[in-house]
Amino acid sequence: MANGTISKPENRLGIVGWFYAGSFSFERYAYILHRITGLGILLYFLLHIFGSSARISGQSSWESLMHFLGKPIFVAGEYLVFIAFCFHAMNGIRLILGELGFSIGKPGRPVYPYRISLNRQRPLLVVFMIIAVIFILLGGYDFFIAGH
Amino acid sequence: MADQKEQETSVFTEEVIKEVIFRVHRFSPDDGKPPRMQDYKVPVKRGMTVLDGLHYIRDNLDSTLSYRFSCRMAICGSCGMFINNLPRLACKTQILELEADTIEVKPLPNYEVIKDLVPDLSDFFEKHRSVMPYLIREEEEEKIDPPTNEFLQTPDELERFLQFAYCTKCGLCLAGCPTVATDKVFLGPMALAQAFRYNSDTRDQGFEKRLELLCVPEGPWRCHFAGSCSEVCPKGVDPALGVQLLKGQIVFTKLGLKKPHKIAPLATEKPEAKRRPGIPEAPPRTVKKE
Known part of the structure; x- marks a missing residue:
């Protein structure tokens, strides 16, 4: 700054770039959801280990914790983790299939209008999202209706 | 037929269709000011690209504006910019196709900025x-x-x-x-x-x-x-x-499930090329071989 110059702005989109970077297809938002649900499941795993560790303090402390965690807000929270799990698992299978070369097509001459791998794998995305929604609905029935 | 002729001529019209605001990212490492956006009014004619708009600004409104370009036909890949929140080539983006009264032009994100719209690649x-x-x-x-x-x-x-x-x-x-x-x-x-x-x-x-x-x-x-x-x-x-x-x-x-590809051999014989009939000889060299 002494000589009147300032350093080059980095101009990196950062985490904002995960959420908004223009109008992209659903796969971009599946990417973001995959990351967020992955972090959510990891956080739940840590809380689960912490909660399960109450078992070593004896049966009474375990039962009081279970009673505390039986409140509707925790049940709803657990259902959110279940939703995250369903999405993450189904989207994960789609990604593995794509990464192994299935559903994305083969290289060809780029002829306008361009048809890209993202368009080719979209039916697979739709199928896996429908399966995820079915699991989420079945889970909801078990969490809130059959389980009570 | 008459409609088609009218359409063909209207493509080349010089008529100004509308005026748009170009909101352009400005930054110079030498002036000590932080990056900022600056507005310019640009008259738009049919067929004008964002790159044409930037040329208009540089030629008529602000000669200090810096941006990269070369071929102007989406071949060289020099004029990549962040135009209305999407990375695009300025020479391949028609202003009227953006259907906006304000066009925001920023340097490509995820690269450092050298000056104005010039990213450090x-x-x-x-x-x-x-x-x-x-x-x-x-x-x-x-x-x-x-x-x-x-x-x-x-x-x-x-x-x-x-x-x-x-x-x-x-x-x-x-x-x-x-x-x-x-x-x-x-x-x-x-x-x-x-x-x-x-x-x-x-x-x-x-x-x-x-x-x-x-x-x-x-x-x-x-x-x-x-x-x-x-x-x-x-x-x-x-x-x-x-x-x-x-x-x-x-x-x-x-995993051993795929064999490495076959290796293309080096040709042992020079391919024979014959001139097709009717193709004239090339003109003599203007620069002598060393």
Whole structure:
């Protein structure tokens, strides 16, 4: 700054770039959801280990914790983790299939209008999202209706 | 017929259709001011691109504006910019197609800014260089550098990588990539697709050498197939396809489920070329051979 110059702005989109970077297809938002649900499941795993560790303090402390965690807000929270799990698992299978070369097509001459791998794998995305929604609905029935 | 003639003539009209505001990113390392946006009024005629709009500003309103361009026909890949929140080539983006009264023009994100709309592409080219984007052969170097003859490759073998050879290195894919948005060291779609391009070329024998460079945390496994790189690619190269195929290529080869490709041999005889009838001889050289 002494000589009147300032350093080059980095101009990196950062985490904002995960959420908004223009109008992209659903796969971009599946990417973001995959990351967020992955972090959510990891956080739940840590809380689960912490909660399960109450078992070593004896049966009474375990039962009081279970009673505390039986409140509707925790049940709803657990259902959110279940939703995250369903999405993450189904989207994960789609990604593995794509990464192994299935559903994305083969290289060809780029002829306008361009048809890209993202368009080719979209039916697979739709199928896996429908399966995820079915699991989420079945889970909801078990969490809130059959389980009570 | 009359309608068609009217349409044809209207394409070349010089009539100003509307006036739009160009909101342009300004930054100069020398003036000590932080980056800012500056508005310019630009009269728009049919067929004008964003690059034409920037030329208008530079020629008529502000000669200090800096931006990159060269061919003006989406071939060189120089004029990549962040236009109305999407990475695009300024020369390939029609102002009227944006259907906006304000056009925001910023430098490509995920690159440092040198000045105004000029991104610093040094990292981008460094990543490209790092995947050894050239033919590697096991033969003695004197046979291929300089080349003594051509390699024999079938049209089918060419099709396996040709799409990725159309890359113009415009840098739009890294600007659109959400992983690059938070991860500076990720190799990015262009370099990874180019690694696949050379790995799949039957003239190349560098797969094992490139594998050492690719099996790193910042390699292809950090891509989670958002596909934004392919959506913004102006040439239909589909780098996301290249990155996914690269992952499969690595997995299947390492598991022994896929054999390395056949190696294109060096032709032993010079191909005979005959001049087609009616084609005149080339004019004499204007520069003498040394």
